[in-house]
Amino acid sequence: MGSPDYSDGCMIALYPPAELAEELAVDGGLPPSELHVTVAYLGKADDIDGDELRQVVAELAERRPFTAKVAGLGRFTGGDKDVLVALIDSPDLESLRRDTLDALREHGIPVPREHGYTAHCSLTYLDPDEPAPLDRLAARDAEFTALAAVHGTDRTDAELSHPIADVAREAFAAGWAMSGGPMTERVRVACGTAMQIATEATDDPDILRATIDLGRLEGMWALLFQRREEQQVKHTKLVGAAWEPLIDRQAVTTAVDGFRAQMGLAEARGPDWSRVRAEAVAAAKKMLYALIDVTGFGKLRQALRDAIAAGRAEGVVNAVAIAAERGAQVGLDWNIAFKDAYRSMERLDELWADADGWLARTLDGAAGDLGSALADGMEAGLTRDEMIDAAMDILTADEGAVAFTVDWAMTTAADEGALALYRSEGVLQIDIITAGDGRVCSSCIDAEAGSPWHIGDQPRMPLHPSCRCCYAADVSLAHFASWFA
Structure with a gap:
């Protein structure tokens, strides 16, 4: 099946993204x-000034x-060849x-008037009695970001x-730069949204x-999340x-030996794995909770309390920072603010109780991981030394x-700190804001959508x-x- 030669033609057209073109090709x-969508076909290139067209x-x-929407298939008839097309809406x-x-x-520049206009993307040319290679085309989106001037074999794209x-x-x-925040994926997405809003208004x-304000706001959020991440890492x-x-290897060895002896590995046949x-x-x-009495546990407790x-x-x-942004007040010195807020935490005895609670969770979590490693090692038939190495790796x-x-x-502490400040300042309603990253789940989205919340009900x-x-x-x-400042 031959296709007409339009290499000497001239048109203004849209070309679909490469991925979509691959999907549409037959x-x-x-x-x-x-593959393209002709916006206007202008006849022979020799009759049109290329610079004027561009x-x-x-x-x-x-x-x-x-x-646009790829809205199904069509078959144009009446010429020497039929044309199978994807209809564009x-x-x-x-x-x-x-x-x-x-x-x-x-x-x-004159436009030929032999035909009306039906937006389409030609896929293949067929003999009149030839069956189509496909009978249905699923609807899908087609994003167009450039307009092309095609003059003979020369194609020049202009970005929309x-x-x-x-x-x-x-x-x-400019707004983002004023915030001092980092360039994140959330900021990039917000920039695109702001540009679209601006073009519509x-x-x-x-x-x-308003666009400057939005840039500053998104920059502030990016800086906020960056600082929290840095504190987490530190x-x-x-x-x-x-x-x-x-985590002393000798203590781990003792735990592994005791476990192996208790299980009677040498004689075990078909054990109850549960x-x-x-x-x-x-x-x-037993091994991990013994750490409470080990020299150095106090340093761990202090480190967690500091965290x-x-x-x-x-x-x-x-x-x-959020309140300042909402009130259009600039000049927050984040480092001075953090040092001052951190100093105020020195007098909070309740943080020791929090640290002890999180230490218990740490020990329980590590015990669960270590227990699974020991059980898996037994089931896999690991040797004593292999089980010890696996246990050390886990811990x-x-x-x-x-x-x-x-x-x-x-x-949890960051959220409690913010909530405590709001309560001390007599705030009655609060919003929940998502980070806009890959960790946002449906519960996060629902919580944000339910804003504002009465404090106590959030x-x-x-x-x-x-x-x-x-x-x-x-x-x-x-x-x-x-x-x-």
């Missing part, structure tokens, strides 16, 4: 690189990228077609971009000011450094129970381990004047 049909396309490209495409005809007319889009991008970037005289290392010296696992966890707990204090302090600073792993518990403890944060959502509310900043 065996024996047009190659993916040639100028038209450059002018038409001053619009937002848009998404979009009001934006209809608008582009009208603007294209107007622009061509203004530039003195509203005139205000670049200005809005610069305004958002070009008549609003305050739209660029104190996880400190707690881990206090934990590792407590009982084995229970005994393994019991042996692990909780840092989490609380960061939560307080976060709450003030000293960077991503083990210690890191998990420190993360959870500090996140979901208790964090909603899950590694949760980075936080509380937000308006508060008077009079008590925190020393934190602002």
Whole structure:
């Protein structure tokens, strides 16, 4: 089946993304690189000035990228060949077609009028009596981000971009820079959203000011989450450094030997694995809870208490930063604020009780991990030395129970710190804000959507381990004047 040769033709067209073109291409049909949606076919290239055509396309490209719908199959008949096409539907495409005809007319470029316009993407050419290679095409989106001027074999793409889009991008970037925050995926997504909003509200005289404010806000959130992450990493290392010296290989060896002896491994035949696992966890707990009496346990307790204090302090600073942003007050010195808030935690005896509670969780979590390793080792037939090595690996792993518990403890402390500040300032309602990252789950989204919450009725944060959502509310900043430059 031959395809007509249009290499000497001239048109303005849209080309689908490469991935979509690969999906639409059919065996024996047009190659993916040639699939396109003609906006206006102009006849022979020799009859059209190429520079003039490219100028038209450059002018038409001053619009937002848009998404059309691949809306099924069609078969055009009446010529020497039938044409199997994917039908394309979009009001934006209809608008582009009208603007294209107007622009061509203004530039003195005639448009052939032999046919009406049905937006489509030609897939293959068929003999009139030839069956189609497919009888159904599932609906899907087609995103168009560029408009092409095709003049013979020369194709020039112009990216679709509203005139205000670049200005809005610069305004958002200026706001982000004012915040001092990092460039994160959440900030990038917000920038795209801000540009789209700006292009849809070009008549609003305050739209660029609002875009700057949005950039500053997203930058503040990025800085907030970055600081929390940095504190998590710092104190996880400190707690881990206090934990590792407590994990004595001789103590682990004694625990492994006792477990093996109790299980009677040499004579065991067809053991009850549920009982084995229970005994393994019991042996692990006995060993780990003995650490409470080991020299150096006090350093571990202090390190965890410091981590909780840092989490609380960061939560307080976060709450003030959010309130400052909402009140359009600039100049917060995050480091001064954190040091001041952290010093206030020195007098909180309750943090020792919190530390003891999280230590118990750490020991229980490590015992569960160690018990599983011992039971798995027995089931796998590991030797004594192999079981000891596996146990040491579990207890000293960077991503083990210690890191998990420190993360959870500090996140909880940050949320409690913010909540305590809001209560002390008489706040009655609070919002829940998600971090906008891969750790946001459906519960996080529901909690954010349910905002505002009356204090006392809100979901208790964090909603899950590694949760980075936080509380937000308006508060008077009079008590925190020393934190602002």
